[in-house]
Amino acid sequence: MGSRLVSSIVKDKYGKKSATKDLHGDEELSYAHLHWYVNVLKASNVGSHCVLDCGEDGSRFQRIFICFKAYIDSFRWCRPMLFIDGTFVTNKYKGTLLGATAKNGNKEVFPFAFAIVSGETVDNWRWFLQRISEVLVDEGRQLTFISDRHGAIIDAVRTVFPASPHGFCLYHLKENLKKKYPHAVGSSFKDHILWLFCKLLYAPTVEEYQDTLKKLRDDGGSKIIDKFLADLPVQNFANAFFPGKRYGEVSNALSESFNSWVKDVRRLPIYEMIDTLKGIEIDMQVVNTVK
Template sequence: MYTVAVGSRLVSSIVKDKVRSNPLVRPIELITDLKENYGLDIPYHVAWYGKESATKDLHGNEELSYAHLPWYVNVLKASNVGSHCVLDCGEDGSRFQRIFICFKASIDGFRWCRPMLFIDGTFVTNKYKGTLLGATAKNGNKEVFPFAFAIVSGETVDNWRWFLQRISEVLVDEGRQLTFISDRHGAIIDAVRTVFPSSAHGFCLYHLKENLKKKYPHAVGSSFKDHILWLFCKLLYAPTVEEYQDSLKKLRDHGGSKIIDKFLADLPVQNFANAFFPGKRYGEVSNALSESFNSWVKDVRRLPIYEMIDTIRIKMMEMISRRKLASEKWSSVLCPVIEDELKNLAAKGRHWRICRASESIFEVHADLSVMVNLDERFCSCYQWQLLGFPCQHAIQVIQHSGLCLYNFVDEYYKADFYRATYATHIFPIPDIEKPPPGDVFLLPPHTRKPPGRPPTKRFKSSSETKRQVKCKRCGSCDRHNRRTCKVPI
């Protein structure tokens, strides 16, 4: 029998297609695949080096990828005039620190979106690690609109301040009052307070609910916790101070005043409660949009930095083109999602009694009696003011008066605003004139030691023989132990 020596280069040529289709494939999976399909029995380190070699052939050298960034930033500014790109190379200009990118298409498009930014960070999983910071908006059809992103060393106060400072430079002529939505990360809170002191900052409801749930021991039943979280949601959504106080009393009575008071002690009401929120967030109380952006870039976070940034650009370019073409086929004045939502609201109150008090003020007799003022765009249920489009009570009044419903919806939800959001394109960046990496000198960032104790034992390959477990009861090695032994003796 002959033994064939299999090296990492041979493994690289065999698994390249598999790595291309699934960049996150693990070396242990490659070992199994080569064993089953090719009859090759290779150790773990050969599979690991083979995958690394295949990744380098497909996407280039990660270290040299940083050398392309100065050229890329200059070409991006030339091909997409008006884009805001900042490459921070440290004091001596020789080593990458961080990069910020906001395309001209995003700057122009954001003017037609609601003045809200959802901000969050996610891990970069390539060789040099780091964090991808993102600021996203929501268009009139309630879809993700990527606004700006940055690659930094981590979610530190300095990096978040730097990121938001770059955003403030982009929006210096915006003239609108911004609202931020994020989790309760301390660095984000500090950065928003420092860079945008007059902007409202809302905390994500999902993270608040998770924090409140942890205040109760594991022994407490899930139904009790669900009830407490439901009461907390009523507290958050309460539109008036009186309703807030009433909801707070119920939450303290059911959840325990000591636990609830301790939880709310370091949670400013202006950062979560509708009754005290100083800005306008159009009913958005969750940072799920940032999570959608993180999922959107999940597959590109493991690429070398040059390829990562350019792949995000390509994905945004395709998104703009696709949504622009789709919106040109719309026949309605409103975005489809809002159109459907208004139809569902209109169907709820067709049999309500409506009384006119004056030319613009009405009383609607639903489950409760509410007042609607068309001139002020006001309803005493407060949903019209919070959402930016008529609530179910206002819809009935508008239709009863024979008025056009579209005239009472905020412009941000209309199809014309949506089309204007995607009127500016992102243009290609051909790399045919990209200089060789040796002509540009930019070193990769210093990496930090990962937390935790480093491993002292190597990972065994699947081909290595596993230790036989011998049962101390019957003495056999039939894959069971004394506790699970059922052999008669």
């Protein structure tokens, strides 16, 4: 019975693999189409910024960046702010999908650029932001970034956009603060501490920030709060110290929205994934238009 079960599992596995190949094409061969795709994109969509990195000898895929001409032009009418994040690629060869999303004047989602890389490393995030800097070289506006506190993102923003303010996502900060307290601590107490932390973040003046900080330390325990804030620069989260404009945006929800849109796309072979992402970006803008 055991051997029949193993045989059945193997058949199901290869049957699924065969069906996927018939439906979406060969994943390995998909990489061979990328050179052609990039050339066609540049010829047919003049002004799009597309960079394919296949290593020094050009024989092995490393990463690809795409920002379509329409999004480059349209970003001029969006707020000078980018929400950046990464999500796992779940096809055979894995990797990470990096995305940069914006908002227009009506607070509607505006996908801007994406890249497929090996992972969320410092080198890949620097490479991604460097490509964005090439796109926005003539932008002439101070760009603000919103992200979680991923170390590679912090390094990349500081390195590639040293003059750009970088806000940390409130949702991630609250989750991190919540974990500083033992599971035995009641939810009502944690909610109170998180409420005070939000008040700290939104404080419009230094004086109000200091008053709220005292209350937070008194109620939440100075040892826990001080340790939490020790590696959290005030200029990256608190309104009273933020050096630029973030237009009331304190969370990275736009990137999460983009990640949910690409949930099923991430499993496709890379060529079809890229082509489908183009359609998704158009669909997202259509949805925004008819809201």
